[in-house]
Amino acid sequence: MRIMHPSWRQPTPRLLPSEPAGDYPRRCLECEARPLGICAGLDAPELSALEKLGPETHFARKDTLFSEDDRARHVFNLTQGVARLYKLLPDGRRQIVGFGLPGDFLGATCSDRYGLSADAVTPMMACRFSRESFQRFVDARPGILRRMNAFEVRELDLARNHMLLLASHSAEQKIAMFLIGWRDRLVRFGEVPEILPLPMRRRDIADFLGMTIETVSRTLRRLERKKIIANVPRGVRLLSPVRIEDLAWAR
Amino acid sequence: MRIMHPSWRQPTPRLLPSEPAGDYPRRCLECEARPLGICAGLDAPELSALEKLGPETHFARKDTLFSEDDRARHVFNLTQGVARLYKLLPDGRRQIVGFGLPGDFLGATCSDRYGLSADAVTPMMACRFSRESFQRFVDARPGILRRMNAFEVRELDLARNHMLLLASHSAEQKIAMFLIGWRDRLVRFGEVPEILPLPMRRRDIADFLGMTIETVSRTLRRLERKKIIANVPRGVRLLSPVRIEDLAWAR
DNA sequence: CGAAGGATTGACGCTTCTCAAATAGGGTGG
DNA sequence: CCACCCTATTTGAGAAGCGTCAATCCTTCG
Numbered sequence: 001m002r003i004m005h006p007s008w009r010q011p012t013p014r015l016l017p018s019e020p021a022g023d024y025p026r027r028c029l030e031c032e033a034r035p036l037g038i039c040a041g042l043d044a045p046e047l048s049a050l051e052k053l054g055p056e057t058h059f060a061r062k063d064t065l066f067s068e069d070d071r072a073r074h075v076f077n078l079t080q081g082v083a084r085l086y087k088l089l090p091d092g093r094r095q096i097v098g099f100g101l102p103g104d105f106l107g108a109t110c111s112d113r114y115g116l117s118a119d120a121v122t123p124m125m126a127c128r129f130s131r132e133s134f135q136r137f138v139d140a141r142p143g144i145l146r147r148m149n150a151f152e153v154r155e156l157d158l159a160r161n162h163m164l165l166l167a168s169h170s171a172e173q174k175i176a177m178f179l180i181g182w183r184d185r186l187v188r189f190g191e192v193p194e195i196l197p198l199p200m201r202r203r204d205i206a207d208f209l210g211m212t213i214e215t216v217s218r219t220l221r222r223l224e225r226k227k228i229i230a231n232v233p234r235g236v237r238l239l240s241p242v243r244i245e246d247l248a249w250a251r
Numbered sequence: 252m253r254i255m256h257p258s259w260r261q262p263t264p265r266l267l268p269s270e271p272a273g274d275y276p277r278r279c280l281e282c283e284a285r286p287l288g289i290c291a292g293l294d295a296p297e298l299s300a301l302e303k304l305g306p307e308t309h310f311a312r313k314d315t316l317f318s319e320d321d322r323a324r325h326v327f328n329l330t331q332g333v334a335r336l337y338k339l340l341p342d343g344r345r346q347i348v349g350f351g352l353p354g355d356f357l358g359a360t361c362s363d364r365y366g367l368s369a370d371a372v373t374p375m376m377a378c379r380f381s382r383e384s385f386q387r388f389v390d391a392r393p394g395i396l397r398r399m400n401a402f403e404v405r406e407l408d409l410a411r412n413h414m415l416l417l418a419s420h421s422a423e424q425k426i427a428m429f430l431i432g433w434r435d436r437l438v439r440f441g442e443v444p445e446i447l448p449l450p451m452r453r454r455d456i457a458d459f460l461g462m463t464i465e466t467v468s469r470t471l472r473r474l475e476r477k478k479i480i481a482n483v484p485r486g487v488r489l490l491s492p493v494r495i496e497d498l499a500w501a502r
Numbered sequence: 503c504g505a506a507g508g509a510t511t512g513a514c515g516c517t518t519c520t521c522a523a524a525t526a527g528g529g530t531g532g
Numbered sequence: 533c534c535a536c537c538c539t540a541t542t543t544g545a546g547a548a549g550c551g552t553c554a555a556t557c558c559t560t561c562g
Contacts, residue, residue: 087415090500095418097411110404116411142393145400152403153361159410160348160367164338166417167346167461169551171518202541210418215518217542233527249341420519422550453509463551468510484559503562510557517550525542532535 014080014102015122015189015199023055026127033079036103036188038147046141053137054129065118065126066107072114074128075107081124082199086207087116096208098158099200101185105151107131122199166210171219174209176247179229179236197235265331265353266373266440266450274306277378284330287354287439289398297392304388305380316369316377317358323365325379326358332375333450337458338367347459349409350451352436356402358382373450417461422470425460427498430480430487448486474498 014032028047034040039050056079059065065076068087083100097116100106106126109115129137138144165177183196198205206213220236223229228244230237238244265283279298285291290301307330310316316327319338334351348367351357357377360366380388389395416428434447449456457464471487474480479495481488489495 087411089415095415097414108404110401110408115404115408139393139397142390142396145393145396146390149396149400149403150361152400152407153359153366156403156407156410157361157366159407159414160338163348163410163413163417164340164346166414169461169517210420212519213541214520214543218518221542420549464509465511465552466550469550472510505562506560508557508559510555512555513553515550515552517548519548520546521544523542523544525540527540528538530535530537532533 015082015197023057026051026056031079033077033102037077037079038105038144038151039077041143041147042141050137053133054127056125056127059120059124059126061120061123063120063124065120066114067117068115069113072107072109072112072131075105075131075134076118077127077129078102078104078106079125079127081126082121083118083124083126084121084200084204085116085118094207095210096204098155098162099182099208102189105148108148108152121204171211171215172223172247174211175216175219175223176244178205178209179238179244180248183238195232195235195237199234266333266437266448274308277302277307282330284328284353288328288330289356289395289402290328292394292398293392301388304384305378307376307378310371310375310377312371312374314371314375316371317365318368319366320364323358323360323363323382326356326382326385327369328378328380329353329355329357330376330378332377333372334369334375334377335372335451335455336367336369345458346461347455349406349413350433350459353440356399359399359403372455422462422466423473423498425462426467426470426474427495429456429460430489430495431499434489446483446486446488450485 028034028039028042028051029044031039039047042050054074059081065083066072066074078100079102081102083104083106084096085098085100085106086094086096088094099121100118106118107114138148161181165174165181168174168177179196182198186193186196200208202213202216206216209216220229220231223244224231226243228238228240228247230239279285279290279293279302280295282290290298293301305325310332316334317323317325329351330353332353334355334357335347336349336351336357337345337347339345350372351369357369358365389399412432416425416432419425419428430447433449437444437447451459453464453467457467460467471480471482474495475482477494479489479491479498481490
């Protein structure tokens with residue numbers, strides 16, 4: 001297991017960055033997130049053009065990348081850490097519509113304003129580009145446009161799968177689907193960890209699954225009593241992946 | 252009001268097609284859905300190239316456009332009628348993830364298989380293109396790729412707004428958000444109708460909102476008793492749009 | 503006109519939300 | 533290194549809303 005743990009600092013790409021706050025010149029060729037992101041197909045000259053487009057920026061926990069309805073000035077390429085994508089409702093509720101991981105492209109919008117808000121769940125690194133200059137960069141290279149298209153379609157599929165989760169009627173099924181889905185996303189960053197890291201808080205999980213923190217807590221406890229999972233400080237140990245998948249898909 | 256009603260057959264673009272079953276040669280220049288679709292930016296020569304790519308096909312109520320996990324051989328441009336996009340769960344439940352309207356582009360996928368199923372809610376017309384030939388057409392014209400990108404981002408926003416709905420805890424709020432959202436989508440097809448057409452069945456609404464048909468029925472009834480809406484055969488009359496929006500957004 | 507499917511209505515039980523309190527954990531400063 | 537505070541999490545008891553099952557009514561189409 002490589003993802004959670006002190007050894008979080010070695011794996012590729014990192015869920016937790018090691019650099020302190022500030023902007024950094026980037027070396028795209030060495031970027032651990034590149035194979036997972038929209039930059040994967042670019043050649044060396046294109047990468048060095050991209051490097052000049054904007055800095056790689058450090059975000060501390062809770063730092064805001066952008067807010068819903070703000071003018072959309074930048075787009076972001078997440079390289080390290082975990083982001084939270086959410087919408088706020090007038091009644092004060094917050095619906096988390098997804099978590100961003102290294103390789104994810106954030107800030108795309110079809111109007112001139114952001115359609116959602118994003119902030120940092122963990123310390124984070126992201127390449128920040130001004131929207132216009134990134135637009136110019138892309139316009140000159142249809143290849144990256146195709147790749148962005150594929151990314152949007154994948155995001156759309158993730159979003160629709162999350163609808164299935166939100167429409168589930170049992171709390172156990174929601175938690176099970178969440179754990180499975182989260183594990184499957186993390187698999188891309190290394191082998192399947194025996195302990196599944198959950199860097200987000202209970203509040204985040206609740207706002208993601210459309211339930212209360214109390215029910216999240218009780219449900220995780222119930223699964224533990226059933227010996228399906230074991231709760232550990234910042235994650236869960238999946239004792240019986242088979243039974244979790246049964247819960248997630250069966251009625 | 253132009254959308255629902257016998258006069259459904261005149262408006263542009265049509266929610267209900269008048270042609271009988273079969274394939275038709277297309278005249279993109281006269282297409283009522285074109286301004287709303289990805290073809291909007293194309294010039295006359297490009298349109299006539301597109302016309303040669305595949306026929307405009309008629310679909311009867313309940314006809315399948317494509318099914319989840321099938322090989323993705325075609326993409327579709329919906330020109331008339333309403334489609335249902337859904338995923339089936341192992342337990343037999345069906346989650347409707349969206350409704351397709353004229354101008355919508357259906358069948359995009361990032362793998363070689365469809366990520367969801369689509370069939371016709373009403374009689375429908377759609378341009379059907381083979382995936383490869385459409386791919387070639389697009390590759391030669393980066394403009395349409397940009398437009399497709401914008402469409403995907405808009406779909407993503409729709410999907411995320413639907414997450415807000417699904418995570419709502421009250422049935423009244425779900426129904427209210429659904430009616431508002433559906434009305435706002437139909438506004439693009441003409442002026443705001445005084446009667447909001449609901450061409451889909453109660454079962455469809457229930458599967459879209461993540462509730463049971465009984466609760467859908469009861470909730471619509473309750474809103475009627477509160478004089479906020481009036482139920483009519485295949486739609487609802489919005490008696491107090493203001494109070495519906497209050498329900499949709501306030502707690 | 504009749505049958506079949508869709509929609510409505512009713513009664514009841516269960517799950518989750520709500521409110522409230524206790525406990526654990528993380529970070530700071532002495 | 534420890535004590536303290538603030539926040540996150542867990543746990544409990546009670547209530548309300550929605551799902552379930554079942555019966556009736558309505559619509560549509562042959």
